[in-house]
Amino acid sequence: MSAPRGAGPLRVLLAGGGTAGHVNPLLALADELRSRDAATEIVVLGTAEGLEQRLVPQRGYELATIPRVPFPRRPDAAALRFPRAFTRAVGLTGEAIARVDADVVVGFGGYVATPAYRAAARAGLPVVIHEQNVRAGLANRLGARRAAVVALTFAETSLTARRGRTVHTGLPLRPALADLARRRVDAQQSAAARREAAARLGLDADRPVLLVTGGSLGAQRINEALAGTAADLTKAGVQVLHAAGRGKDDAVRPAAEAAGSDYHLVPYLDAIEDAYACADLVVGRSGAGTVGEQAALGLPGVYVPLPIGNGEQRLNVRGLERAGGALVVDDAALTPAWLREHVLPLVADTDRLAAMGAAARTTGIADGAARLADLVRDAAGRATTTTATSDDAAGTTDSTTDTDPQE
């Protein structure tokens, strides 16, 4: 017999997937909920193709998969197949909800979120939405119509819960990153974290470290530009840690090898917190995850927004840029010459980097996972077992006075 709703350990379905940008905040919330109550029951809803396939079981959570059903954007053959495929996905989601006997559904947007929101409505369950990007995706825009809570990474996102609360929680950071964010506020702790992480990565903590990422999938353009400057950087005494993306690292290998032992090329950093702890400067994309993490950590960054999708990457970094924590360069303008002119002097300019880092931190939130966990437990009628240091007065907007998010 299952417990009545609102009683016993929390039971939750977390829906999200695709890239690590969607999966990592979901896992950060899962870890936070479990750390408050080890008996919390969690099922993650994802697809069989996304990064969740690897990342979710690796962190010890059950993954239920449904087929990827992209919402039709034009009247083609896929649009004709959509209603049946969608109904099937909703049915499978309903089965996953019933299996965990969920009392709340939390969605992070993307392909699996729309069926999850629909199945939750059918089951009469409250929905909590987390929107990572400044420009909300379609699934979350639809879901926000009946959501109990819409939680936002960025204050400037215009998505609102029509019938519920809209709260600026920031990005839920996984525990290792939240810990690092706390340590980096103190100069001595920050230096210690850098030394410890440098030892694990085989880096010299006393020389400049440039971290290069292309988001969770890697970025060919960034890889090519770095390949063209690899030797200039190492000749200048800079150590480069470059996560080029799975399957994209081979193209950089000849340049990395020619640049010598200070050029560390990897496909992906599972423990990216170590890389962040050592980095003086980061060059990368401006996915919401990257921006949210680096702001919370007070890390100066050179951002190269991905010029596709709905343009969300340019918007994601705007607040950070305005605050002075970011240099932003268009994808097309990112060349080896640009890196030589801008990044080579910057990575050794400790005063400027310190100012950029401090500016970045003013826009970041380190306890986003705790804030979101409070909202989820509350929506499910559970006590919030720890107190988040939430600036509710500033972070909560009254949904009735906001602009229509569907426009």
Ligand SMILES: CC(=O)N[C@H]1[C@@H](OP(=O)(O)OP(=O)(O)OC[C@H]2O[C@@H](n3ccc(=O)[nH]c3=O)[C@H](O)[C@@H]2O)O[C@H](CO)[C@@H](O)[C@@H]1O
């Ligand atoms: C191509 C694409 O679809 N991009 C979207 C995707 O970004 P994508 O998933 O690439 O990027 P994000 O910046 O959001 O997140 C990357 C995540 O991967 C982690 N990481 C990255 C590299 C690495 O070596 N190790 C590692 O752990 C980072 O710490 C971060 O948590 O989702 C974001 C959040 O909705 C969107 O803003 C992006 O537009």
